[in-house]
Amino acid sequence: MQTQTTLYRAGLEGPQQAELEALLAPFLLPETTVPQGWFLTLQDGALVLRNADLPKQGDILVDFASGAATYRRKFGGGKGEGIAKAVGLGKKPQLHVIDATAGLGRDAFVLASLGAHVTLVERNPAVAALLADGLRRAALDAQTADWLPARMQLVHLSALQALSTLPPADVVFLDPMFPPREKSALVKKEMRAFHDVVGADDDADALLAPALALATHRVVVKRPGYAGFLAGQKPTMSIEGKNNRFDVYVNAGF
Structure with a gap:
């Protein structure tokens, strides 16, 4: 099911929410269409893609330094x-x-x-x-x-x-x-995200x-x-x- 969303979830504390919106500003428009459940947020200073319905599958992020x-x-x-x-x-x-x-x-x-x-x-x-x-x-x-x-x-x-x-x-x-x-868990998680979101x-x-x-x-x-x-x-x-x-x-x- 598709829904109109900004692809990030509000609710972070003031400075963090402002940081999140600044990171997304060059890429995301209010009319961006994404599947229900997926959103971007901050976790430990990194931007992550998360699914509210699949909390055990973990966050998806880009990490080049570790x-x-x-x-x-x-x-x-x-x-x-x-x-x-x-x-x-x-x-x-x-x-x-x-x-x-x-x-x-x-x-x-x-x-x-x-x-x-x-x-x-x-x-x-x-x-x-x-x-x-x-x-x-x-x-x-x-x-x-x-x-x-x-x-x-x-x-x-x-x-x-x-x-x-x-x-x-x-x-x-x-x-x-x-x-x-x-059938690995990693492939399942990331491929589901890519098929759903991309x-x-x-x-x-x-x-x-x-x-x-x-x-x-x-x-x-x-x-x-x-x-x-x-x-x-x-x-x-x-x-x-x-x-x-x-x-x-x-x-x-x-």
Whole structure:
């Protein structure tokens, strides 16, 4: 059931409520339509997406400075990771990548931590607000303040708008939402939020052609291992992972 809402719940004490409204002001309009139950609020200084009907599922937030992001940055596969190989970081360390479907920014963060400069594109106002807050807090954290702000910038546009208006980049990265087969609690929580609040990526196939026109070197499409090729177009090569596949469409070599 859809309802007209500002997507945040009033009731915070004065300064906190003012801080919340200031964080949301660049993204959320009073007429924003979201499903019943979802709202944005502040928790321990971070902007979080919460469902009043699912309190045990926990908050969804963007955190680039701790937890899983820090672990992956320190102990992940580095430039040996599938996504790093797919975009070509081993051939050109300081690539400019447009992540046209940024979501919660996890793949963009991995690329930025390995030296890429990433433009994050997110059309949904709630998710864009979460990303902006994650970038804000990362700019204040000692682990990320000296490099992350220079390597990650957010653009609040639809992917199609961004691909027709942004200047060319070395790589365009696409990760359109796809129904998951995994049954983990994390996937359930975040995928429910994305399906409820964001909706389906019905225009996903339409992104490939403008992405190929914008990317100077390659387009990389992240897909579940069981999914077909985007727009039915066979890639130049694919890099297989445990659960996902990176389809690489090469325009030019590095």
